[in-house]
Amino acid sequence: xxxLRIWGDRGSMPxxxxxxxxxxxxxxxxxxxxxxxxxxxxxxxxxxxxxDHLMKTDIxxxxxxxxxxxxxxxxxxxxxxxxxxxxxxxxxxxxxxGPINYEDDSLESIIGSQLSYRYWPVRQExxxxxxxxxxxxxxxxDLGGGLNVYSKYLNHPILCLGYRFxxxxxxxxxMYDTEPFINVFPTDPADPSYDEDAAREGDAAAADENxxxxxxxxxADLVVHxxxxxxxxxxxxxxxxxxxxxxxxxxxxxxxGVKRLLLFHHDPNRSDTELQELELFYQGKxxxxxxxxVEMAREGSTxxxxx
Amino acid sequence: MALDNxxxxxxxxxxxxxxxxxxxxxxxxxxxxxxxxIDLDHVIQLDPVLMGRVLKLINxxxxxxGTQVTSxxxxxxxxxxxxxxxxxxSTAVLDRFTDRKGFSAIxxxxxxxxxxxxxxxxxxxxxRRGVDPKSVEEYFAAGLLHDIGKIPxxxxxxxxxxxxxxxxxxxxxxxxxxxSRVLGIDHCAAGGAVAQAWxxxxxxxxxxVHHHAVAAYEGEHTxxxxxxxxxxxxxxxxxxxxxxxxxxxxxxPAIFGRLGIPKSLLEELDGPVNAEIEKAQIFxxxxx
Numbered sequence: 001x002x003x004l005r006i007w008g009d010r011g012s013m014p015x016x017x018x019x020x021x022x023x024x025x026x027x028x029x030x031x032x033x034x035x036x037x038x039x040x041x042x043x044x045x046x047x048x049x050x051x052d053h054l055m056k057t058d059i060x061x062x063x064x065x066x067x068x069x070x071x072x073x074x075x076x077x078x079x080x081x082x083x084x085x086x087x088x089x090x091x092x093x094x095x096x097x098g099p100i101n102y103e104d105d106s107l108e109s110i111i112g113s114q115l116s117y118r119y120w121p122v123r124q125e126x127x128x129x130x131x132x133x134x135x136x137x138x139x140x141x142d143l144g145g146g147l148n149v150y151s152k153y154l155n156h157p158i159l160c161l162g163y164r165f166x167x168x169x170x171x172x173x174x175m176y177d178t179e180p181f182i183n184v185f186p187t188d189p190a191d192p193s194y195d196e197d198a199a200r201e202g203d204a205a206a207a208d209e210n211x212x213x214x215x216x217x218x219x220a221d222l223v224v225h226x227x228x229x230x231x232x233x234x235x236x237x238x239x240x241x242x243x244x245x246x247x248x249x250x251x252x253x254x255x256x257g258v259k260r261l262l263l264f265h266h267d268p269n270r271s272d273t274e275l276q277e278l279e280l281f282y283q284g285k286x287x288x289x290x291x292x293x294v295e296m297a298r299e300g301s302t303x304x305x306x307x
Numbered sequence: 308m309a310l311d312n313x314x315x316x317x318x319x320x321x322x323x324x325x326x327x328x329x330x331x332x333x334x335x336x337x338x339x340x341x342x343x344x345i346d347l348d349h350v351i352q353l354d355p356v357l358m359g360r361v362l363k364l365i366n367x368x369x370x371x372x373g374t375q376v377t378s379x380x381x382x383x384x385x386x387x388x389x390x391x392x393x394x395x396x397s398t399a400v401l402d403r404f405t406d407r408k409g410f411s412a413i414x415x416x417x418x419x420x421x422x423x424x425x426x427x428x429x430x431x432x433x434x435r436r437g438v439d440p441k442s443v444e445e446y447f448a449a450g451l452l453h454d455i456g457k458i459p460x461x462x463x464x465x466x467x468x469x470x471x472x473x474x475x476x477x478x479x480x481x482x483x484x485x486x487s488r489v490l491g492i493d494h495c496a497a498g499g500a501v502a503q504a505w506x507x508x509x510x511x512x513x514x515x516v517h518h519h520a521v522a523a524y525e526g527e528h529t530x531x532x533x534x535x536x537x538x539x540x541x542x543x544x545x546x547x548x549x550x551x552x553x554x555x556x557x558x559x560p561a562i563f564g565r566l567g568i569p570k571s572l573l574e575e576l577d578g579p580v581n582a583e584i585e586k587a588q589i590f591x592x593x594x595x
Contacts, residue, residue: 014433066373101389101390103392106463137367137368137369137370138368138370139370139371140370152370153368153369153385155387156387157387157388157389157390158387158389158390159368159386159387159390172459183346183384184344184383184384184388185344185348185380185481186345193343193345195345197380197443197444198345198380199379200440201380201381201444202381203383203439204381204441205380205381205384206384206386208386209385216371243351255335
């Protein structure tokens with residue numbers, strides 16, 4: 001069995017309330033199952049309910065043993081960690097991997113400092129679980145049992161990794177938080193700070209990096225892609241914020257031959273009604289023109305990747 | 308002694324700060340939330356330590372990069388402006404913990420000017436030789452970083468380094484020969500340790516290690532190495548900046564032939580080299 005369950009799909013900040021019942025208000029957390037093996041992506045506020053769920057189900061079979069991959073250390077992707085119940089349970093084993101922005105602070109201190117008296121009544125040192133941290137970069141990990149994970153830097157204001165999980169010939173890719181690479185250097189010769197070399201190298205670098213993102217999700221069975229804005233919103237003032245438009249996510253997934261796309265990292269101001277309308281709008285646009293299946297990520301939903 | 312001194316250099320590399328000349332501009336550019344990528348690119352290009360640390364980050368973090376990234380523009384796009392800003396800030400702030408008295412042998416402003424001159428000159432020669440524009444930045448980076456080994460020697464081996472410079476001056480010998488005699492290592496070996504810690508490979512590393520022994524070099528980056536050797540000769544001859552080497556070794560005239568350029572090309576470089584250095588001074592708001 002290869003499956004995904006979404007425990008949090010909201011961007012930036014938890015958004016409880018009547019407008020977010022259908023698609024959910026918790027921030028990023030994905031539960032992946034590879035037969036008996038548990039892998040979690042991100043520890044946003046959704047990880048609280050995942051932890052409670054594990055304490056009702058998995059714990060009966062023995063202590064919780066999981067690999068957690070953090071996409072990046074922005075707060076909405078780590079904020080749920082102190083409320084992940086298994087960390088208080090003796091016998092729990094967690095291997096937490098993720099990128100750090102530059103070399104001064106460790107992953108352990110960035111995530112673990114949430115568990116200090118200033119923020120929380122229990123200190124990291126007092127946790128019952130055995131937790132190992134590993135700061136990772138772009139790489140490939142053989143987790144054993146036929147499960148391989150590839151990590152790839154995306155385009156976000158801090159270093160952020162996308163993950164590609166390959167298991168028994170099927171693949172699931174996380175592509176958030178990210179936006180397309182652009183040349184950030186002036187390309188208009190009339191610009192006073194125009195530099196011919198920088199303009200040319202910047203164009204080449206952006207094209208090369210976008211090609212790498214394309215290859216990273218090529219042919220994937222399921223892609224969970226950042227899609228916080230409409231193209232209009234993105235162009236009007238969100239370029240450089242590190243999030244994609246629906247249009248970009250759909251086009252990129254279509255071109256990469258992806259089979260199923262979940263639009264993820266919903267804007268905190270986007271209501272259920274708006275998300276439903278947008279979902280229907282984009283599905284309508286694609287109907288008959290692409291083999292790509294597109295839907296908005298829904299908290300609580302499970303997606304099976306058939307093996 | 309040599310092993311001990313290499314150990315001291317290696318220990319120092321982690322705390323190597325950006326140059327005093329660039330610190331205030333680094334802080335100004337990187338503390339500005341609206342900094343333009345071009346300003347960021349400019350300020351980093353003017354500091355060999357910052358440049359080296361950005362290249363270290365990009366080349367150690369990315370998987371399966373076919374070749375070394377030597378272009379700062381590319382590094383800024385790949386890593387993002389914020390990441391590079393943070394790295395630059397953390398490098399600039401290290402300066403607070405540096406024992407400034409340690410910078411006693413080599414004047415850091417002179418060192419800065421020399422390094423920049425060699426970088427700019429190497430780039431201009433490469434352009435004149437019709438080198439692929441994609442590789443020109445590598446010539447600049449190699450020139451800017453060629454003497455990087457002097458920074459840890461100057462700071463971590465300060466008193467012996469003053470002695471080495473005195474020996475070089477008194478006996479009228481090249482500084483690297485005096486360094487080897489007094490300290491057991493020269494700045495090329497110290498630079499090799501820096502390059503290793505920063506995971507610099509290829510042309511930049513080869514230039515750092517071999518720029519005073521070009522005749523014996525058998526690697527694959529001859530063009531970059533010879534170009535930087537010529538640029539280094541030019542900077543010394545024109546006395547643009549000073550990095551402690553008052554009596555450099557003679558430059559083998561055959562090098563010009565190997566590079567396919569006339570020696571007279573150097574006469575044409577004065578204008579553009581000085582213009583680039585002046586531009587840098589204005590950018591850094593330095594007194595001329």
